[in-house]
Amino acid sequence: MTTPPSPAYPRHPGPPRKSNNGTIIVLVVVGVLIVVCGGLTALGAIIGDERDTAASTTTPPAPATSAVTAPTKDTTTVPTTTRASAVLPPSEPLVIAPFPSGLDPRCTPADPATAATITGGLEATGARAEHVITLAGADGYEYIGASIVSPDNTRYLQRSDVWVRVLGKVYAATGGARNDSTFPKAPSSLDVDLGGDSVQTTDRCVADWSRVTRR
Numbered sequence: 459m460t461t462p463p464s465p466a467y468p469r470h471p472g473p474p475r476k477s478n479n480g481t482i483i484v485l486v487v488v489g490v491l492i493v494v495c496g497g498l499t500a501l502g503a504i505i506g507d508e509r510d511t512a513a514s515t516t517t518p519p520a521p522a523t524s525a526v527t528a529p530t531k532d533t534t535t536v537p538t539t540t541r542a543s544a545v546l547p548p549s550e551p552l553v554i555a556p557f558p559s560g561l562d563p564r565c566t567p568a569d570p571a572t573a574a575t576i577t578g579g580l581e582a583t584g585a586r587a588e589h590v591i592t593l594a595g596a597d598g599y600e601y602i603g604a605s606i607v608s609p610d611n612t613r614y615l616q617r618s619d620v621w622v623r624v625l626g627k628v629y630a631a632t633g634g635a636r637n638d639s640t641f642p643k644a645p646s647s648l649d650v651d652l653g654g655d656s657v658q659t660t661d662r663c664v665a666d667w668s669r670v671t672r673r
Contacts, residue, residue, distance in 0.1 A: 549612035554588050555670045565591045565663035568602060575628060576604050576621065579639045584609025589618075589667040595656035599624050599648070601631070603664035606638055618664035620657050622650055631657055 557567045568590040576587040587604040595601050600623040606616040619635040621628050622644055629644035630636040631652060636643050644650045651657065 549610070551611045552588075552607060552613075553672050555667070555672065557591075558667055558670050561663045561666055562593075562659050564593050564659060565603075566593075568592045568604075572602060573604070576602060576639070579628065579641050580606060581638050581640060582606075582609065582615060585615055585638075589664050589671070591660065591663050591667070593656060593660045593663070595622075597649075597656065599650070599656070601656050601660040602628070603660040605664055605668050606634070614668065617668050618661050620660045620664075622648070624648060632661065 572592060573587055573590040576590060577585075580587065586607055586609075588607050590602065590604040593601040593603070602621045602623060603618060604621075605614055605618055607613070608615055616634040616638055619638070620631045621635050621639075621641060622631045623629075628641050629648070629650075630639055630641040631644050631650055635641065
């Protein structure tokens with residue numbers, strides 16, 4: 459005997475099954491957003507650091523300088539004045555006084571030839587010997603004293619100097635005589651004592667004579 463098929467009963471639909479696909483998508487999207495946000499934050503931090511570094515290394519602008527105008531040279535012509543040269547009055551000439559009295563009696567006026575000899579040996583061109591005297595020394599030498607007068611006859615180049623003549627040859631004894639005449643210096647062999655009586659007396663007689671000479 460064949461068993462009859464069971465009657466087919468209609469199935470009642472059960473509650474709908476929930477799908478997990480939407481949740482997965484949401485999680486993926488959230489993860490992507492987190493990754494993107496994190497990347498943007500890191501990128502912003504890097505850019506901010508670069509900006510800070512650039513700002514710290516940027517050379518500050520040089521301060522503005524104002525243009526300085528060079529002073530204009532004053533071209534105004536200053537009137538010149540001419541000062542008159544000082545005109546000095548001409549010096550009065552020396553008037554040689556005659557041989558005075560009261561000098562040491564050993565001093566005597568020199569003869570014209572002796573005066574000419576001393577004048578001829580002077581260094582300065584045109585200068586001349588005045589107040590020329592001679593003195594016979596105890597040593598046997600002839601001492602010659604004289605003043606040296608400037609070429610214009612207005613002043614003394616030397617007020618009194620002394621030379622010595624030995625065996626007809628003239629030598630310069632004092633410093634002025636050596637400096638202002640061409641006569642050779644008296645050699646040490648003559649033993650002329652510059653501080654001795656003969657030289658000092660001759661020099662003093664010339665100086666005393668020159669004091670009475672007037673202008």
